[in-house]
Amino acid sequence: MKKANCLVAQSGGPTAAINATLAGIYEAALKNDAIDGIFGGLYGIGGIIHGKTVDLKNILKDENIKRLRTTPSSFLGSCRYKLKYPDIAPDDYKKIFELFKRLNIKYFLYIGGNDSMDTILKLNAYQSKFSDDEKVMLVGVPKTIDNDLRCVDHTPGFGSAAKYIATTIKEIAWDTAVYDMNSILVAEVMGRNAGWLALSAGLARDTKGRCVSDLIYIPENPFDFGKLIDDIKKIQKNKKQIVITVSEGIRYSDGTLVAQSGKKDVFGHGQLGGAAKTVAEYIKLKLGVKVRAVEINVLQRCAAHCLSKTDIDESVLIGKKAVEVAAEGKTGVMITGKRTSGDIYSQELGYENIELIANLEKTVPENFMNREKNGVSEEGLKYLLPLVEGEINVEYKEGTPVYIKLDDFCDSL
């Protein structure tokens, strides 16, 4: 088989594990007999359209491949560019396939979430009438902290985000418990339509195994202030300090976001209030207790100082698998991982037709929440636990973790 080049790009929101997948792809591509060179597409498909690529071959050595595995965010940059259909934006497609030709790209691996899989879907549909020789192997590689991709047990990046959230909620619960008074803390985590990240707060347990997030609310269940107050009052019977975790996307039964409150900023502009803030303000009004709202910020997607070893190891393997699948001549597919049956957790990698994944979402199944819909169930815990297990001792220098940047290695970006 004639050797050709591979192009890899990253898309969507950053995660703490997306570069581990890139490291896996990089290592596997350099070793694969079908692949000659490896190029990086900068700033996702949006950058590729504008010809932004970099020759990655030989720029990363052993030490820096190891560092790349534990560097958060997107080493190649990212985009939120939604590719239009070919009849609306024919130039985009022309530019992309011209670039593929110019760089002799036969394998395009795109690491991203469900929007990014839509890019793979559209590019693959576009080349459906090409001859086999002209076709590029288009392979989607999953990543998203949201864990909302179909056809996979879970998504790379979710495990580390879940570990960070569980750790954070635990530390916040310890912080909240210091004063001898009634108080409520409302923590907000990401998740507009799917409550996976809020669910993972259920992993935060004390040494007696009790969940330290007393209540958890996710977007899958309609949010009701009356029920919230009832839930709080039940817990207050035995506990002074209460921790509540909510998804940013919790909404009332009519579909309105709780965060959608008509708040004005200091300059008089309307702004989104934040789910936790709105919930906290309501509790204060109703119960008159000390309440604090905490937004678990962007750190939940980029805290590489708190990685799940399982997540990083799997993310690397998924990258390697993607190279293998592309080199085998598969196109229009996404790499998948299925949990094997049996008591000891393991994952089997494969691939699936991209049409079954792109633009679709996977929400939290009903049985992963408890019957009161305000906490995680045993089944939910069983699902979550293996994904956050194991720690990685990231390299530190002068007190902070060593993370690399592309411009450490090449000047002209």
Add this chain to the structure above:
Amino acid sequence: MKKANCLVAQSGGPTAAINATLAGIYEAALKNDAIDGIFGGLYGIGGIIHGKTVDLKNILKDENIKRLRTTPSSFLGSCRYKLKYPDIAPDDYKKIFELFKRLNIKYFLYIGGNDSMDTILKLNAYQSKFSDDEKVMLVGVPKTIDNDLRCVDHTPGFGSAAKYIATTIKEIAWDTAVYDMNSILVAEVMGRNAGWLALSAGLARDTKGRCVSDLIYIPENPFDFGKLIDDIKKIQKNKKQIVITVSEGIRYSDGTLVAQSGKKDVFGHGQLGGAAKTVAEYIKLKLGVKVRAVEINVLQRCAAHCLSKTDIDESVLIGKKAVEVAAEGKTGVMITGKRTSGDIYSQELGYENIELIANLEKTVPENFMNREKNGVSEEGLKYLLPLVEGEINVEYKEGTPVYIKLDDFCDSL
């Protein structure tokens, strides 16, 4: 010498290192020839007034003393109770000294910040006319993430908070850099009057040694929006994504807090806006660029998953020193640490009269900031660096760190 008992309590805001000091005190007290039993005062002096104590002797074994060292928050609970003068609240003093007598307490060690040192000061003044036999050795033990105590090089707890902030700012900077567009992120850290924590954002460096927080503003220097915009424009010439760190307490030249904006919440109540949010909104208005405000939340004081080894080791030693100083018969003092001269960092422990410390504050010296007053200077860096160095591998179980609680060991609190 007749043996007597020791009472230890914790006060003020939680830190990630205050329990390391408690662990040091616990270990040293058990071994000290002058000390018989060790009691814990619950919820600081506020709880002690109400007789809330627990016999700590023998409740913690080796494994759990090790866990206590890396457990965040206040193991014994805390308070923000400001002791009134004896002529105003004589009953408080009566109750405290009656408790001392009842439990045969000869040594009272109080771990806290400058408000807590005021408690030591007042109690010591109260007992000034007691006979030597009746006197209790009152020793303050420093802790505060704010690093604003006088007579010490730095405070226990600050190093871990600074390490967490530097790590977090680094990860946020990596997160911010992914999209190929101009953007500004404004991060807010704690510090009402002293900018030590914001200064520590200057420790976040890339592999080329460049500070990733492009601008840093602290309360010590009057904040001016005109200068901010000028500072940003200078950086924008060479950089698309900008990170700014501000102290919560930044204020205009007239002393008004930047955070003090007349914002209304969703229920129509006035509320404090947050310094970062106000700054972010102003930048958006003036420069029309994508801006995000991130509040580094309570995690900065309780993120025991990201401890500075230097801080924890020193905090334990300071606890041990406090027992030694109390057993030597010193009262009305606080344990101090002075940086030794020489190239290799080390700290020498001693003690100082509490009157020189209580109710006073130490702010950031002018030469620790650069000439433009928007970043850390070389001297500042030299001061900060040793305090955040070294990592601790905290024990994990089921994906999250193992932290202990007092009620794991005794039922009736």
